[in-house]
Amino acid sequence: MKTLNTTVKKIALATSISLAAAAVQASEETIKVGVLHSLSGTMAISETTLKDTVLMLIEQQNKEGGLLGKKLEPVVVDPASNWPLFAEKARELLVKEEVDVIFGSWTSVSRKSALPVLEELNGLMFYPVQYEGEESSKNVFYTGAAPNQQAIPAVDYLMSEAGDSVDRFVLAGTDYVYPRTTNKILESYLKSKGVAESDIMVNYTPFGHSDWQTIVSDIKKFGSAGKKTAVISTVNGDANVPFYKELGNQGLSAEDIPVIAFSVGEEELSGIDTGPLVGHLAAWNYFMSAESDVNDEFIETWQAFIKDEERVTNDPMEATYIGFNMWAKAVEKAGTAEVDSVRDAIYGVTVPNLTGGYAVMNTNHHLTKPVLIGEIQDDGQFEIVWKTSGGVIGDAWTDYLPESAKIIADWTAPVKCGNYNLSTSVCSGQKYE
Numbered sequence: 001m002k003t004l005n006t007t008v009k010k011i012a013l014a015t016s017i018s019l020a021a022a023a024v025q026a027s028e029e030t031i032k033v034g035v036l037h038s039l040s041g042t043m044a045i046s047e048t049t050l051k052d053t054v055l056m057l058i059e060q061q062n063k064e065g066g067l068l069g070k071k072l073e074p075v076v077v078d079p080a081s082n083w084p085l086f087a088e089k090a091r092e093l094l095v096k097e098e099v100d101v102i103f104g105s106w107t108s109v110s111r112k113s114a115l116p117v118l119e120e121l122n123g124l125m126f127y128p129v130q131y132e133g134e135e136s137s138k139n140v141f142y143t144g145a146a147p148n149q150q151a152i153p154a155v156d157y158l159m160s161e162a163g164d165s166v167d168r169f170v171l172a173g174t175d176y177v178y179p180r181t182t183n184k185i186l187e188s189y190l191k192s193k194g195v196a197e198s199d200i201m202v203n204y205t206p207f208g209h210s211d212w213q214t215i216v217s218d219i220k221k222f223g224s225a226g227k228k229t230a231v232i233s234t235v236n237g238d239a240n241v242p243f244y245k246e247l248g249n250q251g252l253s254a255e256d257i258p259v260i261a262f263s264v265g266e267e268e269l270s271g272i273d274t275g276p277l278v279g280h281l282a283a284w285n286y287f288m289s290a291e292s293d294v295n296d297e298f299i300e301t302w303q304a305f306i307k308d309e310e311r312v313t314n315d316p317m318e319a320t321y322i323g324f325n326m327w328a329k330a331v332e333k334a335g336t337a338e339v340d341s342v343r344d345a346i347y348g349v350t351v352p353n354l355t356g357g358y359a360v361m362n363t364n365h366h367l368t369k370p371v372l373i374g375e376i377q378d379d380g381q382f383e384i385v386w387k388t389s390g391g392v393i394g395d396a397w398t399d400y401l402p403e404s405a406k407i408i409a410d411w412t413a414p415v416k417c418g419n420y421n422l423s424t425s426v427c428s429g430q431k432y433e
Helices: 002-028 044-063 083-096 108-121 151-159 177-192 213-222 237-249 293-306 315-334 339-346
Strands: 030-036 071-077 101-104 125-127 140-142 168-174 200-205 229-234 259-261 281-284 350-352 358-361 367-369 372-376 382-387 407-410 417-421
Touching: 030 044, 030 083, 044 071, 044 101, 044 237, 044 293, 044 315, 071 083, 083 101, 083 108, 101 108, 101 315, 108 125, 108 140, 108 177, 125 315, 140 315, 151 177, 151 229, 151 259, 151 281, 151 372, 168 177, 168 213, 177 200, 177 229, 200 213, 213 237, 293 315, 315 339, 315 350, 315 358
Parallel strands: 030 071, 030 101, 101 125, 125 140, 168 200, 168 229, 229 259, 259 281
Antiparallel strands: 281 372, 350 358, 358 367, 372 382, 407 417
C-alpha cells in the first residue's frame, strides 16, 4: 500500500509539472498585448472604440500569421475612467499578465497615472490621443498630436484669412492637465501674436459637465464686443454632447462664433443632431472623410469587424492603427517582443497613415504626420478645409514656454534623455542607459 501511495504521488507530481510546463509553453507561444482603455465611466464614449480597434488589429495580424510565428493574445482591462486605477491596471497587465506591450489611455491624467508604473517595470505603452506635450518617456510612444501638430496650427488657421481673421479667443476646456497645459501654451502663443490678455477668456469645467447654459451665454456675451471671436475647445468625453447641444439651443452658429475642437471627432458627433453645428471646426491629423485607398480599406474592415455599416472612424483610431503597425514592424525587425529591443528598432520606422501619406517614428517618441482642419457637416462627417503641405514632426517640448524652449527629447546616443536642457547640458529626468 505504501508503495502504491508513493507511486500515485509521483504520478500526480509528474502530471502537475507537465501541466505547468505546458502552461508556460502556451504562454511562450503567444505575444500578449495589453489594452488599457476605459470601458465604463465618463470616458467610455471615446475609449471603448479604441479597445475595439486594438482587437480588430490583433485579429488582422493573427490572420496574417501573427508575429515571429506566434499568435497575438489580447488582455483587456477596464480602468473605468478612474485615473488612479490606470496605475493599478497597468501594474496588473505587466506583473500578473506579463504583457509585452500596452495600447491605452485617453486623458493625460490617466497616462500620467500609469507612467510611474511603466517606468518602474520597463513596460511599453503606445498612447494614441492628442496631448499637451511637455513629456517624453522612454516607456511611452506618443502617436497622437503634440500641440505643434494640432493646437498651434489651429490658431494659425483661425487668425488667417481662411479662418476669417479671428482676434478674440475663448479657451474652453475640461479641468485637468491636458486642457490647462495646452491653454497655457496657447495663451503664450496668442500673446506673442499680439492678442491682448483682455481678448482671451479661459473657462474650465469638470468631467461629465452637463449644464452649459450659463457658460455658453458668457461665451456669447464675450463674442459681442465687436471683434471676431472663436472658441478653442479642449472639452473631453461625454461633456461634449450637452456642450454642442447648448450651442445649438442658443443659436451660436459657426458664422457668429466658430468653435474649433481638439477632442471632438466623428465618434462624439455620432449621437448628436449636427444640423445646428454645421460649419464648426475640429483640428486633427485624420478625418474619416480623407480620400485614400488605405482609408477606404480601413473603414470597410472596421465596419465589418464591428458588424455595423454606420459606425464611424476617428483620429485616435488612426493613431492606434499607426502605433500598432509600427510596433509590429519593430518586433519583426528586432526578432523579439522584448521592450528594449523593440524600442531600439522602432526609431525611423515608417508606416502608411490613413490620409494617403506616411507616418515616421522619431527619436523623441513622437510621430511625423500631417495636420488637418475639418468643418462639421450635417451628416456628422467633416469636410477637410485645410491641411499642411506635408508631415509635421511632433515636438515633445513646446517652443512657446520659456522653460520648455531650451529642452529637447532624444532617446538615442549621445543624449538618451527625454528632457535634456540645451543651456545646461543636463538631463533632469529619466535617462536611458
